[in-house]
Amino acid sequence: MLSYKWIVRIISVVAFVVLWQLIGQAVDTTLFSTPILVASSFANLVTQTSFPTDLLTTIRDFAIGFTIAAVLGISVGIAMARWRTMEVALDPYVSALYSTPYVALAPLFVIWLGIGIYEQLVVVILSSVFVILLNTFAGVNNMNKSYVETGRAFGFSGFKLYRKVVVPGALPYIMTGLRLGIGRGFVGMIVAELLVRLDRLGFLMVYYSELLEVAPGLAIAVTLGLLGLLMTEALKKVETRLAPWRSSATGG
Amino acid sequence: MPPGGVQLQVVELEKVKVEHVSKSFTRSDGRGKTPVLQDVSFTVNDGEIASIIGPTGCGKSTLLRIIAGIASPDSGKITVGGKEVVSSANPASAIVFQAFNLLPWRTAQKNIEFGLEAKGLPPAEREKAAQHFIDLVGLKGYEKYHPHELSGGMQQRVGLARALAIEPEVILLDEPFSSVDMLTRESLQHEVLNILMETKKTAVFVTHNIDEAIFLSNRILSLGGKPATIREVFEVDLPYPRNDEVMVSQKALRLKLDLKKALLSSPHAQSEDPGAA
Numbered sequence: 001m002l003s004y005k006w007i008v009r010i011i012s013v014v015a016f017v018v019l020w021q022l023i024g025q026a027v028d029t030t031l032f033s034t035p036i037l038v039a040s041s042f043a044n045l046v047t048q049t050s051f052p053t054d055l056l057t058t059i060r061d062f063a064i065g066f067t068i069a070a071v072l073g074i075s076v077g078i079a080m081a082r083w084r085t086m087e088v089a090l091d092p093y094v095s096a097l098y099s100t101p102y103v104a105l106a107p108l109f110v111i112w113l114g115i116g117i118y119e120q121l122v123v124v125i126l127s128s129v130f131v132i133l134l135n136t137f138a139g140v141n142n143m144n145k146s147y148v149e150t151g152r153a154f155g156f157s158g159f160k161l162y163r164k165v166v167v168p169g170a171l172p173y174i175m176t177g178l179r180l181g182i183g184r185g186f187v188g189m190i191v192a193e194l195l196v197r198l199d200r201l202g203f204l205m206v207y208y209s210e211l212l213e214v215a216p217g218l219a220i221a222v223t224l225g226l227l228g229l230l231m232t233e234a235l236k237k238v239e240t241r242l243a244p245w246r247s248s249a250t251g252g
Numbered sequence: 253m254p255p256g257g258v259q260l261q262v263v264e265l266e267k268v269k270v271e272h273v274s275k276s277f278t279r280s281d282g283r284g285k286t287p288v289l290q291d292v293s294f295t296v297n298d299g300e301i302a303s304i305i306g307p308t309g310c311g312k313s314t315l316l317r318i319i320a321g322i323a324s325p326d327s328g329k330i331t332v333g334g335k336e337v338v339s340s341a342n343p344a345s346a347i348v349f350q351a352f353n354l355l356p357w358r359t360a361q362k363n364i365e366f367g368l369e370a371k372g373l374p375p376a377e378r379e380k381a382a383q384h385f386i387d388l389v390g391l392k393g394y395e396k397y398h399p400h401e402l403s404g405g406m407q408q409r410v411g412l413a414r415a416l417a418i419e420p421e422v423i424l425l426d427e428p429f430s431s432v433d434m435l436t437r438e439s440l441q442h443e444v445l446n447i448l449m450e451t452k453k454t455a456v457f458v459t460h461n462i463d464e465a466i467f468l469s470n471r472i473l474s475l476g477g478k479p480a481t482i483r484e485v486f487e488v489d490l491p492y493p494r495n496d497e498v499m500v501s502q503k504a505l506r507l508k509l510d511l512k513k514a515l516l517s518s519p520h521a522q523s524e525d526p527g528a529a
């Protein structure tokens with residue numbers, strides 16, 4: 001059964017595609033392209049270029065990097081909230097590094113690590129880890145005091161208290177951190193591809209754009225957009241399962 | 253209900269011992285400290301049901317938290333079941349919070365199982381115990397609901413079931429029936445009293461309600477003053493069950509008047525401290 005939400009979404013997408021097709025045809029198909037042209041260049045990309053393998057490598061590198069960033073960000077965030085010394089010691093770095101645009105440093109990573117998976121991982125991790133860390137830290141600090149009090153009162157302590165009370169209590173914040181981290185990490189990776197590595201999807205997209213081959217450029221952009229959408233939706237699903245008391249307000 | 257005319261089976265053994273407990277809170281504006289409890293001492297014997305009454309803001313919840321081990325006194329000593337309460341790891345007692353303190357990510361049933369998880373009970377046993385207490389507090393059918401989907405009174409009953417489920421030696425109840433209607437309140441009072449008497453548990457109730465204190469307890473402590481201390485102790489020399497007839501007996505009415513006087517004579521905590529809640 002289609003929900004109201006999905007019906008509206010589908011109508012909106014169909015309307016957009018039709019409108020684009022009409023305007024593209026009427027004005028200039030080379031400059032604005034059309035959905036039909038984009039679809040056919042997508043087919044070309046898939047059958048005749050390195051696009052499929054590039055896409056898979058991009059997804060793989062991102063998945064590995066983001067998983068590391070998530071584990072690192074959540075655990076260090078919790079540790080900083082738990083131990084004041086940790087907080088005092090790490091806070092200056094975190095604050096400074098949080099707002100550093102890592103893509104700008106990507107050339108350095110390439111010099112240090114060469115072009116390969118490692119330099120991509122470093123870009124993804126550094127782009128996303130701090131926003132995850134800071135949100136986790138805020139989540140633990142801003143958590144309703146009564147949760148921990150209740151945990152203690154019923155005999156939880158140490159690691160078990162963290163697993164059963166602190167982490168689930170901070171989950172809404174952690175989820176926000178992860179969502180923001182996905183965006184930052186993904187953009188960071190694509191930009192590194194197009195600016196520094198000069199290969200894979202990011203570069204391919206720019207390459208076609210500069211040749212004024214709008215249709216394949218857009219085909220790649222749409223693919224990346226859908227990928228981002230997919231990841232965000234998946235995360236929302238996880239959030240609805242794990243933190244139902246928060247998502248209930250938005251009817252998820 | 254046990255047959256008429258019974259008394260609590262109290263063993264002359266100090267189950268809860270509060271010795272010279274004082275507590276003050278640092279004011280958030282940093283301008284000194286507000287003393288809340290001053291040299292509070294009392295004992296509750298094994299099998300006793302004690303009630304603490306006192307005006308709002310006088311420190312009843314604070315005292316209960318200290319006994320539960322989740323707040324520490326500035327000075328003084330707490331002993332529960334022969335062991336000094338130093339930290340929260342005190343499985344001998346369970347607390348029913350005034351503000352319920354349910355964990356929002358857990359269903360009603362999972363909230364009730366919470367304390368049993370800490371004890372390391374296997375899931376099947378936890379479920380069985382939880383189900384028993386869900387039935388008891390009248391929440392059958394609401395097992396899978398999350399706290400935000402329950403009414404205040406239902407949440408309060410989940411909190412009550414959670415504490416009862418771990419079958420503690422000592423149960424601390426902070427106005428556990430405050431959010432339910434009168435009829436539910438009476439039936440819960442009966443149920444809880446039954447459990448306490450059948451299992452010979454020791455209980456400390458906090459309540460505003462004089463009738464409730466008389467109905468439940470064999471001893472009533474009046475807390476009052478600023479900072480608060482135990483001002484008077486009333487023995488409730490009435491047989492259980494305290495049905496309507498017992499409750500309107502000469503003795504009961506006399507006690508009610510005395511308790512009312514004790515409450516009224518306590519300076520109202522809020523008059524001096526506008527921040528008190």
Ligand SMILES: Nc1ncnc2c1ncn2[C@@H]1O[C@H](COP(=O)(O)OP(=O)(O)OP(=O)(O)O)[C@@H](O)[C@H]1O
Binds near residue numbers: 277288309311313350
């Ligand atoms: N965590 C805290 N920090 C600062 N002050 C506190 C804190 N907890 C309680 N107090 C203060 O201690 C006093 C006693 O509070 P407490 O909650 O124990 O009162 P109470 O007797 O339970 O009141 P009520 O009947 O309204 O529940 C109040 O003046 C309150 O402002």
Ligand SMILES: [Mg+2]
Binds near residue numbers: 312313314350426
């Ligand atoms: Mg209170």
